[in-house]
Amino acid sequence: MQEQCPVSCKEDDCKDLHVRCPAWSQIKDNCVDNPDMRKYCGKSCNACEEQAAANATGSDEDDEDVMPCVDEHTNCRYWADKGMNENCARSCTACEKIKQRKTKEYPASTEELAVDTDVILEESASFGEKQVADGGERRQTIARVKATIDYMASEKFTKLSPAIKESCMNRNELCAFWAILGECEKNEAYMVIQCAPSCYSCHLIDISARCPVDADAVPGLEPGTLNKMFERIVETAPGNRTLTDEEREELKQNEMTEYTVEVISRPSDEPSTEVSAKNDKLPPWVVVFENFISDEECDEMIQLGYKHEYKRSADVGKLKFDGTHESIENSRRTSENAWCSGHLGCRNATVPTRLHNRMSKVLDIPADNGEDMQILKYEKGQFYRTHHDFIEHQVDRPCGPRILTFFLYLSDVEEGGGTNFPDLGITVEPKKGRALLWPSVYDSNPKKDDPRMRHQALPVKEGTKFAANSWIHLYDYQAAQKKGCH
Ligand SMILES: O=C(O)CCC(=O)C(=O)O
Ligand SMILES: [Fe+2]
Numbered sequence: 001m002q003e004q005c006p007v008s009c010k011e012d013d014c015k016d017l018h019v020r021c022p023a024w025s026q027i028k029d030n031c032v033d034n035p036d037m038r039k040y041c042g043k044s045c046n047a048c049e050e051q052a053a054a055n056a057t058g059s060d061e062d063d064e065d066v067m068p069c070v071d072e073h074t075n076c077r078y079w080a081d082k083g084m085n086e087n088c089a090r091s092c093t094a095c096e097k098i099k100q101r102k103t104k105e106y107p108a109s110t111e112e113l114a115v116d117t118d119v120i121l122e123e124s125a126s127f128g129e130k131q132v133a134d135g136g137e138r139r140q141t142i143a144r145v146k147a148t149i150d151y152m153a154s155e156k157f158t159k160l161s162p163a164i165k166e167s168c169m170n171r172n173e174l175c176a177f178w179a180i181l182g183e184c185e186k187n188e189a190y191m192v193i194q195c196a197p198s199c200y201s202c203h204l205i206d207i208s209a210r211c212p213v214d215a216d217a218v219p220g221l222e223p224g225t226l227n228k229m230f231e232r233i234v235e236t237a238p239g240n241r242t243l244t245d246e247e248r249e250e251l252k253q254n255e256m257t258e259y260t261v262e263v264i265s266r267p268s269d270e271p272s273t274e275v276s277a278k279n280d281k282l283p284p285w286v287v288v289f290e291n292f293i294s295d296e297e298c299d300e301m302i303q304l305g306y307k308h309e310y311k312r313s314a315d316v317g318k319l320k321f322d323g324t325h326e327s328i329e330n331s332r333r334t335s336e337n338a339w340c341s342g343h344l345g346c347r348n349a350t351v352p353t354r355l356h357n358r359m360s361k362v363l364d365i366p367a368d369n370g371e372d373m374q375i376l377k378y379e380k381g382q383f384y385r386t387h388h389d390f391i392e393h394q395v396d397r398p399c400g401p402r403i404l405t406f407f408l409y410l411s412d413v414e415e416g417g418g419t420n421f422p423d424l425g426i427t428v429e430p431k432k433g434r435a436l437l438w439p440s441v442y443d444s445n446p447k448k449d450d451p452r453m454r455h456q457a458l459p460v461k462e463g464t465k466f467a468a469n470s471w472i473h474l475y476d477y478q479a480a481q482k483k484g485c486h
Contacts, residue, residue, distance in 0.1 A: 021041035035054075124145050148198050170195050170198055190484070224274075225443075230439075256358055275443070284452055299410075334381075370477060380464075383458060402473055403440055403474050404439050410468060411432050411467075413462075438455075
């Protein structure tokens with residue numbers, strides 16, 4: 001039928017099933033490769049034939065109640081990185097969840113809103129981006145803007161220091177809208193700074209107010225426990241001894257592999273007895289695990305890297321107004337990396353969770369002390385010049401400094417790509433499933449960086465190197481990251 005009368009089908013039957021179709025279709029890529037959208041918003045997407053074809057094949061009775069999976073705003077691609085998925089279903093790959101939502105949440109009527117709306121929105125421009133209130137949440141958004149104006153006139157704001165007051169602004173036109181969706185709590189690290197007026201959180205721009213250090217927090221390492229930890233890791237490596245059937249079974253149950261541990265460098269053959277800065281002169285620990293990660297786990301991590309997009313790697317840059325640091329591209333680091341973060345659903349996926357738990361068991365340090373894994377991709381010629389993983393400013397942050405690097409090799413490399421410690425004369429070659437563990441700090445003081453642990457990723461000469469960084473902190477990193485305190 002459709003083939004015989006495409007023109008009349010277009011004219012007669014082509015429909016937008018949702019009041020917001022015209023708006024959605026204006027947003028980049030919503031209509032492109034999106035069967036849902038082309039079906040529900042056939043008219044606005046200029047996809048009348050597809051809509052007719054979909055209807056001809058018989059769709060659910062309930063179709064008119066089902067939300068197409070769309071991005072609600074032009075900036076969704078950008079926000080996806082910030083973990084906002086309620087209104088950016090498409091960019092945030094949250095379509096399945098959104099499918100259940102009903103169109104009825106999106107009434108279109110604007111006339112019923114109060115006449116002073118424009119004045120309120122106009123006033124919001126005095127503390128950052130002028131706020132936008134649209135769609136079904138328009139009324140609530142305007143109420144939030146109104147309440148924000150009151151907050152900005154209250155002592156909670158006016159008593160703050162001039163510098164904080166000056167930095168406190170809504171840095172996006174949708175801050176009020178996000179605030180009413182609960183993003184100030186769900187997406188604290190981003191919102192309390194970037195949308196501080198809408199979140200009533202100007203006082204938290206000051207990093208000392210936002211990120212108090214908990215004097216009772218339990219550290220991952222006490223002075224004098226680093227050496228003991230490495231000694232235990234070597235002694236208990238399952239692949240270094242003959243296992244009973246029960247032990248094998250237990251490893252499987254705990255999702256551990258039968259890894260071996262080889263000592264590349266150690267302070268002394270004698271187990272450490274005393275905690276003393278004079279031991280700091282002894283050689284540092286470097287150990288290599290074989291068969292630490294299974295082939296399937298390696299492959300899955302590489303794929304997760306593609307899913308979350310490998311992008312040019314960056315370093316820690318200048319201090320920003322809110323106490324966090326810029327990330328800067330630099331010619332000393334030419335690899336690409338993807339972050340396997342919790343807010344994008346990567347950290348909590350099966351394999352990353354398993355690997356975090358595995359490392360946590362080996363170290364006997366909580367998995368939450370670990371950063372999200374940074375998955376690396378080096379093509380031929382790419383490298384990371386000599387650097388230290390320790391980040392000085394984190395010593396005074398609730399997460400504490402990086403104390404250990406658990407480095408996972410996810411692929412074999414034809415030639416090159418070794419991890420080299422120039423001060424120690426050590427190079428570890430990449431091998432699929434291998435892991436390399438080294439401390440960034442001293443046994444006697446886990447807050448002090450050991451400069452001998454500088455290292456570099458040598459250029460890949462042939463092939464592609466995939467690997468992952470897992471940086472372990474002295475305290476809970478996940479909690480700190482959530483509050484923008486890392
Ligand atoms: O790729 C490597 O071998 C080391 C990478 C590294 O040191 C880093 O990313 O911090
Ligand atoms: Fe490094």
